Amino acid sequence: MKCQDCHPNPDPGEHMTLPVSAKCMGCHSSIAKDKPAIQRLAASDRAKEPIPWIRVYAVAAGVYWSHRSHLGAGLKCQDCHGDVAQMDRIVRISEVTNMSGCMACHKQRQAPTGCEFCHEGK
Numbered sequence: 001m002k003c004q005d006c007h008p009n010p011d012p013g014e015h016m017t018l019p020v021s022a023k024c025m026g027c028h029s030s031i032a033k034d035k036p037a038i039q040r041l042a043a044s045d046r047a048k049e050p051i052p053w054i055r056v057y058a059v060a061a062g063v064y065w066s067h068r069s070h071l072g073a074g075l076k077c078q079d080c081h082g083d084v085a086q087m088d089r090i091v092r093i094s095e096v097t098n099m100s101g102c103m104a105c106h107k108q109r110q111a112p113t114g115c116e117f118c119h120e121g122k
């Protein structure tokens with residue numbers, strides 16, 4: 001599967017979003033349905049309960065952030081999230097959600113560093 005099969009970046013493009021259980025059940029109503037984890041998944045889908053996924057990366061409220069403009073600048077998922085395809089469990093591998101993490105890359109890649117780009121004025 002491609003990352004964007006589960007994380008599609010809908011308009012206006014700020015978020016990648018997390019998949020709903022119906023997306024998973026498209027395959028798991030038949031694949032591996034005897035496994036305990038898939039039975040838990042199926043139970044929450046039947047009950048129409050959202051899966052309580054644990055958030056890992058989050059930017060503070062009030063800071064302007066957009067996935068789409070970063071993907072449009074040619075950055076890849078692994079530049080900020082590491083080699084997710086090789087992780088059993090998502091772990092935070094970068095300081096990308098802190099101002100120092102944003103700035104380190106912006107300086108390196110000659111992206112804007114004016115306060116107004118990320119704070120006021122957006």
Ligand code: HEC
Pocket residue numbers: 001006019020021023024025026027028031032035036037038041
């Ligand atoms: C395109 C089909 C497809 C979709 C969509 C899909 N999966 Fe899977 N998933 C698979 C396949 C294939 C396997 C490997 C099954 C095996 O090893 O027998 C798997 C394995 C798994 C396993 C490991 C089961 C075990 O204990 O061995 C889990 C957990 C799982 N998927 C969860 C999910 C979740 C959660 C979603 C939705 C976010 C999802 N899957 C979406 C095809 C899919």
Ligand code: HEC
Pocket residue numbers: 001002003004005006007018019053054055056057058077078081084085089090
């Ligand atoms: C089968 C669906 C599926 C695929 C394919 C998938 N993901 Fe995910 N991803 C999820 C689900 C479900 C979560 C939430 C569970 C968790 O946080 O462990 C998640 C969580 C994440 C997170 C953490 C989000 C947060 O809370 O901050 C990142 C980053 C991520 N995925 C990146 C990727 C990348 C990069 C790829 C491709 C290499 C990828 N994902 C492929 C389903 C998927």
Ligand code: HEC
Pocket residue numbers: 003004007014015016017018057058059060065067070071075076077078079080081096097
């Ligand atoms: C330039 C760095 C950067 C790149 C490149 C990047 N991300 Fe993110 N990602 C972030 C940041 C920062 C957050 C926290 C955003 C927030 O709190 O709104 C995040 C959050 C997420 C989340 C949690 C849900 C959301 O949208 O807030 C998922 C899932 C995710 N990223 C997947 C991906 C995938 C898949 C790719 C590649 C297609 C990708 N990211 C590329 C920095 C990046």
Ligand code: HEC
Pocket residue numbers: 059063064065066069070073075079080096097098099101102103105106109110111112117118
């Ligand atoms: C891995 C490198 C990298 C990281 C990390 C990163 N950026 Fe960027 N950012 C870029 C690049 C490259 C551009 C594109 C500049 C261009 O289009 O000329 C950009 C552009 C922007 C822009 C201007 C485009 C727009 O969307 O209006 C904003 C705002 C921005 N980034 C905010 C952030 C914030 C906030 C963070 C941290 C949470 C962050 N960036 C982290 C590389 C990065």
Ligand code: HEC
Pocket residue numbers: 059060063097098099100102103106112113114115116117118119
């Ligand atoms: C590339 C994006 C980016 C730019 C440019 C940027 N910031 Fe930030 N700033 C952030 C992020 C992300 C946070 C929240 C996370 C943190 O506190 O590290 C933050 C947090 C802050 C905070 C702390 C707010 C609080 O409530 O604690 C201050 C103060 C601040 N920035 C001032 C500035 C000033 C002054 C400038 C211009 C010199 C600037 N920032 C430029 C991304 C940026």
